[in-house]
Amino acid sequence: MTRRLVLVTGASSGIGKALAREFAANGWDLALTARREDRLIEFAEEMKAQYGVDSLTIAADLSKSSAPKKIIDAIAAADRQIDGLVNNAGYGLPGTFTETSWKQQSDFIQLMLTSYAELVHRVMPGMEERGYGRIINVASVAGLMPGSRGHTLYAGVKAALIKFSQSLYFEGKAHGIHSTALCPGFTYSEFHDVNETRSMVSKLPNFWWLTAEQVAMAGFNAVQRNQPVVVPGLWYKFLTGLNQILPNDASMWLMSRNSGSFRQGEADTGKGAKTAA
Numbered sequence: 360m361t362r363r364l365v366l367v368t369g370a371s372s373g374i375g376k377a378l379a380r381e382f383a384a385n386g387w388d389l390a391l392t393a394r395r396e397d398r399l400i401e402f403a404e405e406m407k408a409q410y411g412v413d414s415l416t417i418a419a420d421l422s423k424s425s426a427p428k429k430i431i432d433a434i435a436a437a438d439r440q441i442d443g444l445v446n447n448a449g450y451g452l453p454g455t456f457t458e459t460s461w462k463q464q465s466d467f468i469q470l471m472l473t474s475y476a477e478l479v480h481r482v483m484p485g486m487e488e489r490g491y492g493r494i495i496n497v498a499s500v501a502g503l504m505p506g507s508r509g510h511t512l513y514a515g516v517k518a519a520l521i522k523f524s525q526s527l528y529f530e531g532k533a534h535g536i537h538s539t540a541l542c543p544g545f546t547y548s549e550f551h552d553v554n555e556t557r558s559m560v561s562k563l564p565n566f567w568w569l570t571a572e573q574v575a576m577a578g579f580n581a582v583q584r585n586q587p588v589v590v591p592g593l594w595y596k597f598l599t600g601l602n603q604i605l606p607n608d609a610s611m612w613l614m615s616r617n618s619g620s621f622r623q624g625e626a627d628t629g630k631g632a633k634t635a636a
């Protein structure tokens with residue numbers, strides 16, 4: 360019997376790479392995509408040596424609208440069906456809404472929301488036909504908390520992914536398809552270097568930090584048991600739980616205080632970015 364295959368976006372680093380490793384450790388073949396193909400090839404070789412799994416590597420820039428089809432076509436051309444999808448590729452866009460260009464914002468929406476939805480739309484019919492599927496959308500605790508100044512669309516896009524995953528959970532139920540929104544807090548990866556928040560978030564105490572492996576294991580276990588939303592780590596379960604019971608004004612006040620203190624380092628430069636988890 361052919362082994363199951365999971366498509367993982369943003370598999371060259373951080374949480375995506377850790378999720379791909381988790382699937383491989385559980386006997387899944389991999390289709391790995393990101394822009395840095397050299398990293399994907401090296402990782403594919405490592406997974407073959409460690410777990411004996413086969414991998415396809417597909418270089419693609421998911422901020423381009425042609426990328427989802429290109430990725431799915433490459434997998435079909437290799438005569439493989441997709442049983443699992445991990446939508447994970449992402450970054451933060453520093454600055455307030457008017458400090459950034461519309462091109463930056465529309466690329467952000469294309470990568471962080473449209474490509475996620477299109478990939479699900481392309482793989483789900485096959486999953487329905489076969490009566491089996493696993494879908495993880497990597498969201499964030501930011502999607503469960505109030506929005507705040509800077510990284511303007513980040514929390515909104517992540518909130519949309521959480522609602523999207525919940526709807527998929529209901530729609531997939533009758534077809535053996537499990538869907539999970541994975542909502543990490545601050546996680547060690549390249550994310551905070553790419554979105555220029557490293558100097559600020561490095562001031563956070565250790566208990567705010569998760570490892571990519573911790574996040575990946577929580578995501579894999581949640582999708583296996585068909586849990587629609589998972590928040591890894593006790594601290595973040597507490598914070599998101601607290602947010603649910605606080606009046607909206609109190610949450611907004613707390614968020615403005617916290618994002619203010621994380622942003623202290625940037626205040627003098629006038630750059631004005633808050634942190635995005």
Ligand SMILES: NC(=O)c1ccc[n+]([C@@H]2O[C@H](COP(=O)([O-])OP(=O)(O)OC[C@H]3O[C@@H](n4cnc5c(N)ncnc54)[C@H](OP(=O)(O)O)[C@@H]3O)[C@@H](O)[C@H]2O)c1
Nearest residue numbers: 369371373374393394395421448449545546548549550636
């Ligand atoms: N780290 C955190 O604190 C944290 C917290 C909550 C949620 N998250 C979410 O977790 C996800 C993964 O982030 P991470 O922390 O693992 O960050 P990371 O280490 O920077 O990894 C990001 C991945 O996305 C890929 N990527 C970025 N832009 C892309 C593009 N235009 N096209 C295709 N692939 C692209 C990168 O690959 P290439 O550069 O090779 O293309 C890389 O593999 C993101 O959705 C992020 O929002 C992160």
